[in-house]
Amino acid sequence: MTDSLSQLPNRRALHRNIAAAAAGQEMAVALIDLDGFKTVNDLYGHGVGDRLIKEIAQILRQLCGNDAATYRLGGDEFAVSMVGPLAGTLLEGICRGLIETLSQPVALDDRRIPIGASVGLARCPAGATLESSELLRRADVAMYVSKRDGKMRCTWFKDEFDRSLEALRDLDNDLRAALLHEEFRVHYQPLVDSRTRHIVAVEALLRWQRPDGRDLGPDVFIPVAEESGLINAIGAWVLRRACTDALRWGIKLSVNISAAQLRNPEFPFQLGQILEETGFPPERLELEITETCLVLDPLVAERSLDLVRGLGVDVVLDDFGTGYASIGFLRQFRFEKLKLDRSLVVDSAVDESLRAMMLSSISMARALKMRVTAEGVETEDQAAMVRSAGCDHIQGWLFFAPMPAGEVAQHLTAEVPQGGTAKAEPGRKVA
Structure with a gap:
């Protein structure tokens, strides 16, 4: 034996x-x-x-x-x-x-x-x-x-682990049913140019309203989907839906990609198929990934991202300022954009040391030829701060809340001169 x-x-x-x-x-x-x-x-x-x-x-x-x-x-x-x-x-x-x-x-x-x-x-x-x-x-x-x-x-x-596993199995079954019956929805939060305040992009955000009327956030069900392997099917559905919706808008589209998707060797090929099926221009697509996606399996992640870039798609490092990304890390993965986390933006307004950290992060991004987005902007003072700091784009409730696809189209149609891009109304929140 x-x-x-x-x-x-x-x-x-x-x-x-x-x-x-x-x-x-x-x-x-x-x-x-x-x-x-x-x-x-x-x-x-x-x-x-x-x-x-x-x-x-x-x-x-x-x-x-x-x-x-x-x-x-x-x-x-x-x-x-x-x-x-x-x-x-x-x-x-x-x-x-x-x-x-x-x-x-x-x-x-x-x-x-x-x-x-x-x-x-x-x-x-x-x-x-x-x-x-x-x-x-x-x-x-x-x-x-x-x-x-x-x-x-x-x-x-612990005995409670068994109870938790039972709840996770039930949630996994519900997720499979949700995908089958198309209970998921994609909402979009616009990003605006920091100087003109024109809408230049949207971020796709997954929503799930269960049959009993309860809303579950991605922070609850995405980890379960990752563990079960269902994340690949859900992620493909989100990409296909978002590319279909945003095709006619003429602006950039950002979609979040999980660590499990990036570890899937078939993901780049799946992405290529979706771009071909929907006709969405790859140069208008950005994939947002977090540092966690990369540190778990850096070699696999780098290989996948090389294939993604080969399609003409940009890669964005999301939630920057919450992890431990070094200059070497940023150079290794060659992101096209950094997205400053909301906590860094909000706290920089009241903490000089964090403001200095934000400014140095933006300078570093510039040196590495990356664009910069500030997310979570909720006040005019914060908007002025990140604009003067050199951020290219701003995202937050000061300008727009996440909205269904139809409302994005309405803004781009109603607020844009012929051939132009939409200009956000400061302080306007769209449910």
């Missing part, structure tokens, strides 16, 4: 050892899933992936010593078990040691391979009885929570 690649005991051995553990003692199990292992196989080949598995197995042996048993369950999944007093505490220490070790790339010959680990922990207290399958299920659920909460962490199983 040994894994042939790593020479560690396998899944059957783990079940056997749990069942044979002395009754009355505390037992703890850790389920370990490697973060980014698929990327390693894609970039370097399965031979390097196999060597990495062997190296991780050796790291675990060293961390566990004679105190705990290490197993390879298959693929990039490992487990560690421990029996005895303080088993849970000691096991957590081993797992945190693994995460700390993997915070640095693993050296294989002349390569330094970035890899991480997400860990789920479950225990059977002294005097209690749990089947091995249930103990592993709990550790698996906890590992899923570690993945969902950002990876590279340890999470202990």
